[in-house]
Amino acid sequence: MCRWLAYCGDPIFLDSLLFDTENSLIEQSLHARKSVSAINGDGFGVGWYGDRQTPGLFRDILPAWNDSNLKSMAHQIKSGLFFAHVRASTGTPVSRENCHPFVYKNWLFMHNGQIGNYRDVRHGLEMTLDANLFAHRLGATDSELLFLLLIQNGLEQDPIEALRKTLHQTVNMMEQVKAEHPLRFTACLSNGQDIYALRFSSDPQAPSLFTCTQNGATLIASEPLSNDGVNWCSLDQGTLLHATRDGVKSHSFDLY
Numbered sequence: 001m002c003r004w005l006a007y008c009g010d011p012i013f014l015d016s017l018l019f020d021t022e023n024s025l026i027e028q029s030l031h032a033r034k035s036v037s038a039i040n041g042d043g044f045g046v047g048w049y050g051d052r053q054t055p056g057l058f059r060d061i062l063p064a065w066n067d068s069n070l071k072s073m074a075h076q077i078k079s080g081l082f083f084a085h086v087r088a089s090t091g092t093p094v095s096r097e098n099c100h101p102f103v104y105k106n107w108l109f110m111h112n113g114q115i116g117n118y119r120d121v122r123h124g125l126e127m128t129l130d131a132n133l134f135a136h137r138l139g140a141t142d143s144e145l146l147f148l149l150l151i152q153n154g155l156e157q158d159p160i161e162a163l164r165k166t167l168h169q170t171v172n173m174m175e176q177v178k179a180e181h182p183l184r185f186t187a188c189l190s191n192g193q194d195i196y197a198l199r200f201s202s203d204p205q206a207p208s209l210f211t212c213t214q215n216g217a218t219l220i221a222s223e224p225l226s227n228d229g230v231n232w233c234s235l236d237q238g239t240l241l242h243a244t245r246d247g248v249k250s251h252s253f254d255l256y
Contacts, residue, residue, distance in 0.1 A: 001113065002086060002087050002100070003028040003040050003085070003223065004084065004085040004110050004188065004221065005025050005083070005222070005225070006082070006083050006110075006188045006190070006219070007082050007217065008080070008081050008190075009080060009216055009245060010217060011078045012079070012217075013074070013075065013076075013077065013078050014048065014074035014075075014082060015071065015074035017084070017225060018084055022225070022227050023225050023226060023227050024225060025086060025221075026064050026065050028040065028086065029041060029044070030065055039088070040086040040088040041063035041064075041086075041088070042088055042094045043060060043061040043062070043098070044070065044085060044086045044087060044099060045059035045060075045083075045084070045087075045100050046058050046059075046070070046082065046083065046084045047082065047083045047101040047110075048083070049079055049081045049082065050077075054103075055103060055106070055192065056077075057103050057108075058070070059096050060096060060099070061094050061095060061096055061099065081190060081193075083101045083108050083110050083188060085100035085110045087099055090118075090142075092139070092140045092141045092142075093140060097139035098141045102144050104136060104148075104151055106191050106192050107190065107191055108190045109146075109187065110188050111187040112184075112187070112207045113183070113185045113201070113207050114183075115142040115145075115183055116174055116184075116202070117177060117179035117180060118142045120177040121170070121173050121177055122145070124173050125145055125173055128149070128152070129149070133148045133151060146166060146185070149169065149170070150162045153166050156191075159194070159196050160196070160240065160251075160253075163198060163240070164253075167183065167200060168256075170183055171183055174202075182201055182203035183201065184206055185200045185206070186198070186199045186200070186201075186206055186222070193245075195242070197240070197241040198239070198240045198253060199236070199239050200237065206237040206238075207222065208222055208223055209221075209234075209239075210223060210233060210234050210235065211235060211241060213231070213247075218243040218247070218248045220241060220243065238254060239251070239252065240252070
């Protein structure tokens with residue numbers, strides 16, 4: 001399983017969270033503590049919002065701890081809303097197109113989890129995409145497919161309802177093929193103003209998710225960025241966070 005973080009608040013340099021904290025995302029890429037896989041070395045990505053409406057995006061297949069370009073870039077870029085992700089593949093190839101975050105217009109998306117029995121479900125879900133969205137399908141991951149389904153199901157108009165429709169659609173397709181493995185979906189989306197983060201699974205074992213508020217900023221991450229855990233709150237399964245620069249609200253979430 002992957003590790004990721006999202007930040008929303010006053011602009012800060014990216015390296016302050018990617019490299020400089022006690023349990024930074026780069027540290028987690030080598031020594032994750034709340035993941036099935038301790039090592040997340042199958043590529044990485046950073047997406048950030050600056051002065052333009054659309055986000056910047058940098059992804060590569062090197063392990064995050066071994067990319068000098070990432071360290072240099074993170075030392076120079078300052079942003080008030082950014083995503084970062086280190087990948088542990090669940091079976092699809094290690095390629096730049098399969099690294100998170102994924103981008104569509106002004107939206108960013110990243111994911112930790114998987115569609116159960118993805119090989120059996122993939123074709124049926126892909127065939128529900130319209131031609132324009134299918135043309136945006138550059139990689140092979142279930143994560144990118146879920147993002148495109150979210151867009152098709154109205155992400156730009158109503159993100160929460162799009163999440164509900166997409167996950168319901170996915171679970172239904174899994175039931176049709178009698179999938180033996182669960183849907184696990186701990187994911188994060190942003191349009192540059194709002195962040196939506198959801199911890200969900202079709203079984204009781206959704207991947208971990210934590211949040212912390214510091215100096216008016218909201219941090220959301222797969223695991224705490226400090227070892228003492230101070231101010232970090234573990235989110236229950238079925239929890240949806242909606243964060244803006246004005247604060248964060250928590251909602252319960254289900255498919256029905």
